Amino acid sequence: MSQPPELFSEADILARVDELAAEISEDYGDKGGIVLVGVLKGAFIFLADLSRRLTIPRRIEFIAVSSYGDKSVSTGAVRLVMDVRGSIEDRHVVIVEDIVDTGHTLSYLIGVLESHRPASIRTCALLCKADAVEVDVEIDYVGFNIGDEWVVGYGLDYAERDRTLPYIGTVEPDDR
Numbered sequence: 001m002s003q004p005p006e007l008f009s010e011a012d013i014l015a016r017v018d019e020l021a022a023e024i025s026e027d028y029g030d031k032g033g034i035v036l037v038g039v040l041k042g043a044f045i046f047l048a049d050l051s052r053r054l055t056i057p058r059r060i061e062f063i064a065v066s067s068y069g070d071k072s073v074s075t076g077a078v079r080l081v082m083d084v085r086g087s088i089e090d091r092h093v094v095i096v097e098d099i100v101d102t103g104h105t106l107s108y109l110i111g112v113l114e115s116h117r118p119a120s121i122r123t124c125a126l127l128c129k130a131d132a133v134e135v136d137v138e139i140d141y142v143g144f145n146i147g148d149e150w151v152v153g154y155g156l157d158y159a160e161r162d163r164t165l166p167y168i169g170t171v172e173p174d175d176r
């Protein structure tokens with residue numbers, strides 16, 4: 001079976017995750033800790049690596065949404081599949097996303113999490129399709145900006161394939 005061509009190697013990714021963790025640790029150093037809210041499923045590997053590199057107190061929560069199904073084109077309609085389970089009231093929250101494309105998912109998630117009345121919300125995405133953002137949503141920490149291509153690996157899938165590839169590669173979806 002042929003492997004997807006590489007866009008970012010495992011070493012590239014981990015070097016950037018080191019930098020993001022240092023930046024977040026620095027920004028929240030005087031705030032007594034954060035709650036990282038990982039967006040399932042795509043962010044689980046990024047969240048695992050990022051959280052272990054932070055030097056500040058942190059708690060982990062997960063949230064799950066669905067929008068793309070098995071397709072590679074956003075429907076724009078986001079559905080909450082699982083909300084956070086622990087309280088985030090009065091806590092500083094950082095949403096950890098794998099990738100932002102149109103921005104609909106992130107904007108929806110901010111709304112859901114705001115309803116839990118945290119002290120603050122910031123956003124962190126490993127990848128951002130800079131030309132594709134349709135919704136005005138702020139991404140505070142971005143790993144890499146990429147073009148309009150479908151990426152897999154390091155937690156990201158295409159119809160559940162290639163999620164555990166150690167690097168980030170590109171595939172040509174059937175529906176484009």
Ligand code: 5GP
Nearest residue numbers: 074100101102103104105149150151156157
């Ligand atoms: P948005 O709502 O910003 O259009 O889409 C964000 C979500 O779409 C991400 O959380 C991710 O699940 C999915 N997504 C967008 N682009 C890609 C991509 O290139 N590869 C993968 N695997 N997922 C993507």
